[in-house]
Amino acid sequence: MDYLIHDFRNALVILRSKGSFAEFEAALHSIEAKDVVDAHERIADERAQRNSRAPAGGQSALNNVINQKLTAVGWEPQPPLFRDRALEKWKMDFRKEGIGVEVSFNHAEAIPWQFTRLNIAGESDRVIEANRIEVGVVACAAQSMKTWARMDSAVGTFDQFKAWLREMKPILPVPLLLIGLEARGWPSANFRGTGIGTRTRVRSPSSTSASSGHLFDDNADIEE
Numbered sequence: 001m002d003y004l005i006h007d008f009r010n011a012l013v014i015l016r017s018k019g020s021f022a023e024f025e026a027a028l029h030s031i032e033a034k035d036v037v038d039a040h041e042r043i044a045d046e047r048a049q050r051n052s053r054a055p056a057g058g059q060s061a062l063n064n065v066i067n068q069k070l071t072a073v074g075w076e077p078q079p080p081l082f083r084d085r086a087l088e089k090w091k092m093d094f095r096k097e098g099i100g101v102e103v104s105f106n107h108a109e110a111i112p113w114q115f116t117r118l119n120i121a122g123e124s125d126r127v128i129e130a131n132r133i134e135v136g137v138v139a140c141a142a143q144s145m146k147t148w149a150r151m152d153s154a155v156g157t158f159d160q161f162k163a164w165l166r167e168m169k170p171i172l173p174v175p176l177l178l179i180g181l182e183a184r185g186w187p188s189a190n191f192r193g194t195g196i197g198t199r200t201r202v203r204s205p206s207s208t209s210a211s212s213g214h215l216f217d218d219n220a221d222i223e224e
Contacts, residue, residue, distance in 0.1 A: 004182065005177060015135055015177060021099060021137075033189065043061055056193055059141075063103060075095070076094065092133075095133065111156045119174045150191035150192065150194075
């Protein structure tokens with residue numbers, strides 16, 4: 001898998017110093033279309049046994065694959081931020097070595113909360129100390145992935161996340177790396193997509209204009 005990246009407040013300088021991020025990069029880079037399709041078929045079979053319909057798009061399967069890849073190399077899933085029962089459901093997706101990760105294929109309206117959660121994890125003095133972070137990573141769908149996986153048209157994409165980072169900069173002190181997961185060159189998959197009116201418009205993955213590459217590309221887009 002290739003990715004787009006946007007470096008906010010020089011997050012890459014911090015991430016390059018942490019071996020755990022090399023694991024994270026290797027895990028994402030190892031994901032192939034077949035991994036996602038196979039996961040989707042497993043999820044569909046499990047749901048069929050419960051007389052439930054398979055997921056419309058590929059985001060559940062992609063989440064599943066990412067979870068398997070990261071937990072296999074010691075990333076902690078769903079670390080809680082607070083002990084306070086009123087806030088006990090506030091969790092990051094993954095954490096290791098002071099890095100907090102959010103993986104988001106949600107409605108675009110939820111984009112600001114991904115950045116907010118990571119900034120709280122880095123700045124609040126009430127966060128569980130073991131789960132406090134120094135730097136955050138947000139992984140989302142680039143347009144090519146959204147199209148390939150037949151995600152709902154309301155799902156936020158890399159460009160939207162990047163725009164929100166720009167607008168929220170005054171209230172986001174924690175360094176963040178934004179990653180847009182690409183599906184350029186992947187063979188087509190048989191996701192059914194969502195119903196008429198919310199279906200992602202199908203475009204050729206090659207039609208998107210942004211470039212993709214290695215997470216540690218020294219020519220990465222940087223916002224200080």
